[in-house]
Amino acid sequence: MTAISKSDWLSSLAWNEQGLVPAIAQDAQTKEILMFAWMNREALEETVATNRGVYWSRSRSKLWRKGEESGHVQRVKEVRIDCDSDVVLLLIDQIGVACHTGRRSCFFTQLIGGQWVAVDAPTVDPESVYK
Amino acid sequence: MTAISKSDWLSSLAWNEQGLVPAIAQDAQTKEILMFAWMNREALEETVATNRGVYWSRSRSKLWRKGEESGHVQRVKEVRIDCDSDVVLLLIDQIGVACHTGRRSCFFTQLIGGQWVAVDAPTVDPESVYK
Numbered sequence: 141m142t143a144i145s146k147s148d149w150l151s152s153l154a155w156n157e158q159g160l161v162p163a164i165a166q167d168a169q170t171k172e173i174l175m176f177a178w179m180n181r182e183a184l185e186e187t188v189a190t191n192r193g194v195y196w197s198r199s200r201s202k203l204w205r206k207g208e209e210s211g212h213v214q215r216v217k218e219v220r221i222d223c224d225s226d227v228v229l230l231l232i233d234q235i236g237v238a239c240h241t242g243r244r245s246c247f248f249t250q251l252i253g254g255q256w257v258a259v260d261a262p263t264v265d266p267e268s269v270y271k
Numbered sequence: 272m273t274a275i276s277k278s279d280w281l282s283s284l285a286w287n288e289q290g291l292v293p294a295i296a297q298d299a300q301t302k303e304i305l306m307f308a309w310m311n312r313e314a315l316e317e318t319v320a321t322n323r324g325v326y327w328s329r330s331r332s333k334l335w336r337k338g339e340e341s342g343h344v345q346r347v348k349e350v351r352i353d354c355d356s357d358v359v360l361l362l363i364d365q366i367g368v369a370c371h372t373g374r375r376s377c378f379f380t381q382l383i384g385g386q387w388v389a390v391d392a393p394t395v396d397p398e399s400v401y402k
Contacts, residue, residue: 149385162293164304171302173295176358188382221387222377223370227307229378239354246353247360251319254280256352 150181154226161228165193165238168217168231174238175246177204179228184219191216193230210269212236242266281312285357292359296324296369299348299362305369306377308335310359315350322347324361341400343367373397 153161160178167174177195179187183203186194193214197204207213218231239246242262250259284292291309298305308326310318314334317325324345328335338344349362370377373393381390 149382149387152387162307164295164307166304173297173304173360176293176295176353219382220378221380221382222307223372223374223379224377225380225387227378229304241354243354246355247351247358248354249352249356251280251350251352256280256283256356 150185152225153184153221153228154224155181156226160196160198161226163195163228163230165214165230165232165234168233172245173247174232174234174244184228187216187230188219193232206238207235210236212238212269214238237262237264237269240266240269242269281316283356284315284352284359285355286312287357291327291329292357294326294359294361296345296361296363296365299364303376304378305363305365305375315359318347318361319350324363337369338366341367343369343400345369368395368400371397371400373400 155161159180163177163179165174166172178198180196183194183196193206193216195204195206213235214230215233215235216230217233220229221227237244242264243260244263245260248258248260249256286292290311294308294310296305297303309329311327314325314327324337324347326335326337344366345361346364346366347361348364351360352358368375370379373395374391375394376391379389379391380387
């Protein structure tokens with residue numbers, strides 16, 4: 141009998157040349173897409189271990205535990221990957237808001253008549269969301 | 272008076288070092304996330320001009336007009352970007368299925384007890400979906 145390593149599920153992902161995969165966070169109830177970020181192995185492992193959304197901040201080159209300072213945390217209900225094993229989808233309950241602008245979702249800008257228009261308004265003070 | 276170029280909305284996106292942005296296709300009605308792919312400028316421009324999902328195939332290094340051979344096309348109802356202008360979200364009506372495996376969505380694999388499990392079954396013959 142061969143023992144199966146606990147981390148095999150991590151190894152089977154197709155990490156890119158920077159050791160990252162794109163990650164989409166979707167509201168588990170409304171199905172609204174809340175944000176898009178990147179994960180390295182450590183971020184995904186911690187996400188699964190803690191059931192909290194943890195990402196890799198490419199701009200700050202460090203783990204980004206969503207909401208760890210603001211309280212706007214993500215409770216992870218389900219983790220999925222796509223058919224190429226190179227994109228992660230998190231089904232989450234978002235406490236507060238996902239976007240640093242104070243909006244529930246980062247995807248608030250719509251192309252209308254050749255112009256990008258912000259179609260959703262902030263629901264909380266952006267200052268309260270950072271990190 | 273300054274004439275505003277029609278392509279200004281394209282230039283305002285934060286294209287990555289390969290000239291690409293990630294693109295998420297979401298069912299406009301059910302909000303199910305159907306697939307994830309990449310777009311270059313030309314793909315996004317054609318998507319908006321034709322209201323059909325057009326992507327950039329990184330493996331084949333060419334435009335990928337989703338469904339042009341199989342008929343599994345995507346009618347684009349809405350185009351959004353995220354707060355960093357570096358991710359595109361398409362709200363679409365998917366004719367047939369999005370995934371090359373014959374499933375409606377590419378995100379049919381869920382992490383359950385440390386194992387990746389295919390939780391959704393194909394609804395059409397995969398042979399009918401390619402391209």
